[in-house]
Amino acid sequence: MPTLRIHGYAFAVSSCFIIIVAASQTHPSEVNALIDIKRSLIDPTDNLRNWNSGDPCMAKWTGVSCSDTEEADGYFHVQELYLMNMNLSGSLAPQLGQLSQLKILSFLWNNLTGTIPKEIGNIASLELLLLSGNKLSGSLPDELGKLSNLNRLQVDENRLSGPIPESFANMVNVKHLHMNNNSFSGQLPSKLSNLSNLLHLLVDNNKLSGYLPSEFSMLETLRILQLDNNNFSGSGIPSTYANLTRLVKLSLRNCSLQGAIPDFSSIANLSYLDLSRNQFTGQIPTNKLAENMTTIDISNNQLNGSIPPTFIYPHLQKLSMENNLLSGSIPASMWQNVAANSTDKLTINLQNNSLLDVLGNLNPSANVILRLYGNPICNASNIESIGQYCAPDGDEDYEVAQNPTNPTTLCPIQNCQADYEYVPFSPVPCFCAAPLRIGYRLKSPSFAYFLPYINSFELYITESLKLDYYQLSIDDAWEEGHRITMRLKLFPSFNDPNHKFNASEVQRIIAIFASWKFPSNHFFGPYEFLNYTLLGPYASDSKSSKSSIDRGVLVAVLIAAAAFIIATSAIIILLLVIRRGKYQRMISKKTPGASIKLDSVKELTFRELALATNNFCSSTIVGHGGYGNVYRGTLSGGTVVAIKRAAKDSLQGQKEFLTEIALLSRIHHRNLVSLIGYCDEEEEQMLVYEFMPNGTLRDWISGKSEEAKLRQNFGMGLKIAKGAAKGILYLHTEANPPIFHRDIKASNILLDSKLTAKVADFGLSLLAPYEEGSGTKYLSTVVKGTPGYLDPEYVSTHKFTHKSDVYSLGVVFLEILTGMQPISRGKHIVNEVNVACRSGMIYSIIKSRMGSYPSDCLDKFLTLALSCCQDSPEDRPSMLDVVRELEDMVAMLPESDDSITLDNSDEMVSSSSLGSNAAREDQHKYAFVSGSNLVSGVIPTVVPR
Template identity: 70%
Template sequence: MPALRIHGYALALSFCLITFIAASQRTDPSEVNALIDIKKSLIDRKHNLKNWNKGDPCTRNWTGVWCFDKTGDDGYLHVREIYLMTMNLSGNLSPQLGQLSHLEIMDFMWNNLTGTIPKEIGNIKTLKLLLLNGNMLSGSLPDELGNLPNLNRFQVDENQLSGSLPDSLANMTSVKHLHLNNNSFSGQLPSTLSKLSNLMHLLVDNNNLSGNLPPEYSMLKGLAILQLDNNNFSGNGIPSTYANLTRLVKLSLRNCSLQGAIPDFSSIPKLTYLDLSWNQFTGPLSSNKLADNMTTIDLSNNLFNGSIPRNYSYPHLQKLSLANNLMSGSIPASIWQNMSFGVKDKLIIDLHNNSFEDVLGNLNPPANVTLRLSGNPICKNSNTQSVGQYCGPEEDKAAQDSTNSTVCPVQSCPFNDFYEYAPNSPVPCYCAAPLRIGYRLKSPSFSYFAPYRSSFEHYITDSLKLHLYQLSVDSVAWEEGPRLRMYLKLFPSYNDSRSNVFNESEVRRISSLFTSWRFPRTDFFGPYELLNFTLLGPYENIIIHSEKGKVSVGIKVAVAIAAAACALAISAIIILLITRRRMKYHKKISRKSTTNLSIKIDGMKSFTYKELALATNKFNISTKVGQGGYGNVYKGILSDESFVAVKRAEAGSLQGQREFLTEIELLSRLHHRNLVSLIGYCNEEGEQMLVYEFMPNGTLRDWISGRSRKTKGSLNFSTRLRIAMGAAKGILYLHTEANPPIFHRDIKASNILLDSKFTAKVADFGLSRLVPDLDEEGTAPKYVSTVVRGTPGYLDPEYLLTHKLTDKCDVYSLGIVYLELLTGMQPISHGKNIVREVNMARQSGTVYSIIDSRIGLYTSECLEKFLTLALSCCQDHPEERPSMIDVVRTLEDIIAMLPEAETVFSDVSLDSSGNIAPPSSSASASTSASHVTREEQHMSSYVSGSDLVSDVIPTIVPR
């Protein structure tokens, strides 16, 4: 009888499962199998695709899989988009991609994919966006890609593709954007591309193309950007028919081995940007004037002769370069005299290394103009100072972008490091969590951004349907191309119900607009690249899906009904089983609630919950000394009367659990004077706590900000240098002596702790990463591919873009800490970035005005060297930053330059309350002079140099 009952249960359960699966498995089975094969071809080291074997792709929202919201005629749901941008994926593209017969968008940008592009992709007739740029794909382009009649955008730039461009590309009759740049394509440009009547942007720069420029391209009536720089064309130069490209906005043929005369482009009404530099063009410049829209004319490094036409005057011109030619005659001053300059406008006129003899008109360009005349007879023949000032090397006179000057109290933005002041908000000191977006203009039609910044901001906010104040454009930098990289910060509206964060649907909407390239067309700003759409802080757990990728309500209802029917069918079985096993079940649950992860580490003490509760007076708020995402930190006194810091993970905090395990794993085997010591841990009664040595002087951030409760004074310059040295030595140990090496990933002033003698100790290893083992050739990897973690303001810009964590990421963060030590500023405050602010002050010669006024006495030479080191650590490109061993050596040299009285620590003791005892009278003298000579400053530094903590005194700077 029992056997029959069990058999009946099994039949009922099987029936329900079949019914439920039939209702929930709604994706086309061939597409499900294809997705599984696609995953098998990929190497997913970060497990981003871990849910690709759980349930149905469309109804269970597999990562990066977006589906149509309604079933097709065949009764199935179909995959609409594969969105796997910046997922740290390697491996190959599977031929099974061709089975996704309804796919419209395929996005694998910015991964590490290798191998070839499968020809089977040509089977996806519905494909509109094919985005494979930023990988390591090799081989040639398959002819079958020409079978994509609906393709709008084809991006394979920044790969290692080679071979000739197939004629079949001409069959992409709908394509508007062909981005083939930065590969190794060879052979001739196919003349058949002239059949692409919808083509607007053709970027094939930085390849190995040769042969003639096809004259047939004059048939591309909609072509707005033609960028073919750095190829090896030959023959007859630029076809004269290119003057018929009446929609052309930008023509860039730099370094293409072209020769002969250039066509007359005066009939192209929208032409804005013309770069024909580094070729072998000859003849005089045409007297026919180009369009008034011109911002850039670069004809340098050619063989042009004759004089500059007198009508070479353009109201929006930013750059005119005729350097290194054979030109002669007079320079018409009308080039700059007829312009009306705004505050943010500038013009560079580079005429060096020609044969110009004089200036026709008044040689007195306004401050916005940079004029370069070196290497011309005018510099040798004239003795006037007015000419001489333009004959030497001269830096660009760039107008500075205006910055927000609102001063907001720190406590008005209290949430955490992921929140910032919205610099353009009409509400003063509006604090919110922005979305951070890496963005790059691939082919802008200007040479200087400031005059067009406002129109760019309107373009972005109008496209996103946001208010203008919700956008902040940060970290704008020119890169090779030239391309313009920046970070966009989008702030939520202050009128929303949860005004300090975007809601999930708004995040998804904004993401969808960026990733589907649905921004309105703009040829002036050119095509853009989405470098990253990183979700941090309150957005970290949002899974981005297209609004159109959600399944319909009807499908969800069908699944829910099937689930309900199944539940009703087996409810009696479940109730019976629960009734029989209730007592046993509750006992099991009870045991489980008190079962903890078994951890046993040699040399590490395991504390009981009772011990730590007693040490902290039951975690009384009076013993609380810190707080973070993991939970709270308490000061405790153990039974042996030693002081400790107890980090207690917040109940249910996944971050706290991760940090608990990571820190035990790392700190149990790390031992260095400049790393905080882990004494033990507690892992019982549902609690996870870490016990550290107690650091009586708290965090460096507290001392820099003046919030420390330990003293009314501040850290003097020599003490700041030694703290900088201690932190550097701790990080150097992690990078070079730990086995395996460790990348800290969250270096910041609040993670540098100070003991009773102000020895710096690096703390908080919850985000740290071990460097992978040596490869088969015995070489250590240079980076770890990982999702972005860390604190805004300290994050390496390159890491944000590439997700490649290297030792130079820690160097960058440490450089930010050094700038904090020098200035007292926060990394990001009131819409200002500390690196930019210090660089601007240094370039303008006002750097001493931003040095922390509480820093005490210093010599200008030591400060200048420390400042140079800090800024070198904060270079945008990792290869330009020093290694940690170089940082330590430089600091050793700076400290050696200090006066002898400053090179030895004095003993600093704490009184019974944990405050610093007053220094002896002999070491407390200070000067009231606000300005002294260098010799006086050097001698004065002996007075208070031995004090680790000095009273606030005027900063002494060189006169």
């Protein structure tokens, strides 16, 4: 789908500004909407300029980027709108609702006022709605409840009021509801229990009243429930909350709750429990909580009785029981297991109770802070050294966490140039590089002190960003209201010759932070991306981007086409990757162990792959193609892989080979075979893919394996066809730049253990497409592909378009239906099926092993296949239409995984019973149908990922 991403961020560089543009091919209604949206904003720093200038594609981190692929209406559609931390004021325009394809709407950390427009509820495609950190007021519109695809709603830190709408229960896909730090009032809607995917519910610091809904115990996926600082009118915690077995954090601090504390010992993942500053009575539950508890705060209540001897937790950091009515003895076992090292820390606050003595020896290690002020034990003269624990202290114990001793203190002073710093833990001593600075905040961590978890947090961040561990340094971190704010420094690799991130890396890193693409880690909780700072070389990069954009807007308006700019951007990125790969390749030859790094793809040695295949034993060969042999291998970690080894006459130049890898490393889809690694050593070039245990679609069609015979039926064939089509749709519409496969055939569609279709060989011998003046995108090249699958138009004109891939896939569909080879005894499958259709004998060539099926489904599938195989590309459907039709057909199948059960209705047909029955054939004669007639009825939305 054509996409338009409008991105703007505030840089800490006074001379930098953002250009926001709307492509001239943007849908007219969206162009007008963007203009109205801009008019509603007040921009004191002139960050927004030339919104409707006509230049379709700008650098992603300084403006807008888009991909140009065909769509039925021929227009771009805005899918991402980021205007973050830009000091904007004004209001949100109702015209936002006209951006019908929008997936991400972010106005984080500005000064916007006014209300949230109800029209946003019309954007059915919206996945992220991010409005935190503004001055928005009024109530939440009921219409937002229509956002059934919403994953994350963040409206925290505004001035919103009124009730939380019950309609939010219709956000069936929402995982994160962040509504804290507002003035919401009234009852928490019990209907929110319908949100079966909800992970984090943060509604703390509001004015909610009423009771805690017992129905929330049905939120089986809930990990964090944070409702601090509300007024729940003296109600208690429903005992059924013990059924929230996946809960990691429960925080109900200062909520006017009464009654007894329920037994939460059944919640195996619980790490953080804060029930402080309420009115709980009764005794502390005696059953032990989860082993991984870090924080237990039940202070400032009216609890009585003794402290249970079960309060022994190896990871406990904070135990607060002060200001209660506790009596009896203090179990010394609470602190005796704390290790005496530099990062472990345990604070036990028992002040202002009625505790009399210590059960055991009073000998806590230096890492234990014990507070006993206000207890009778402090008056005991028979307990040695008791006085040191009886001094009055404050309520809170915040920390400032910093990294351990920095080895760069041993480096020469001021040896780095301005705006460059020593990389603290670089493998190369005293390595200087330019840091990218990130403002970051943990909104609801499940621990009391950060220092013991800094190492695991750094590992989590660097793995999520695909950086090495040494490339992250935490300047400092401090706690504010039970949230942790920090400044991160990200450093380029020590292999980088420029000692800084290039523009594409800056884009990639910021996009991960801003799009909430970090993998879930509920222990660290949800995070906030506050800002990022461009200083030193990054500031000069942004200035040069500014001047080039100033000149480029006019040029783009006059002469540039959208795809040309995309292609140019892609070439630049590839050249940068090639340059980096060449440099790192040179380093790897000089320095053993050095490797190039392209996203998640591993560089493997010839020795590793030889060991994986028993020295490329012939018994491990599982396939052969024009590129060379394909081997089944097992890597040292136990991963089974397919190794495609180039034959001597197939070796590419190093530049072309690395370019191909760079392209493949960015392509990820469940219906595409994943590239795991590569080997490029002198006379060897190998690509390492995930292994597909069920072979090729050709094997399935011919019934070579027992698995294929068992699951060879129409329903499974239809689902395989759908999977293959979705993989190719991704290549056509989501890959950047778009990719034409050029060799779609049944042997290039592989099947995993669940018979999920995965398209292979989509990266070999690719050429970047370009556009004619007419706007038709094609490849002009020597005819290449497999006979029988080749588009007739491509053969005659040498022009390959996306419709050429559609033709090849249509041939595959006919293979699934008939079992025939594309060419057999000089006869082509398309001609044979057309002849059978005209003569009314189509079922005579439908495979007898296809089982039973709804006749309407077969009609539609055969019509679709023949439409794909029309001689004229204009008469073929687009790949998007193909996927939509297949989705529609699969939805018609009876409720079964991969088979169709025969019943007595007229709607079911068994292929084995048809034979050449003329009466049955007459009911299913086929006419030729063009692609424009394919879509009928209500078509489900297709998301290519």
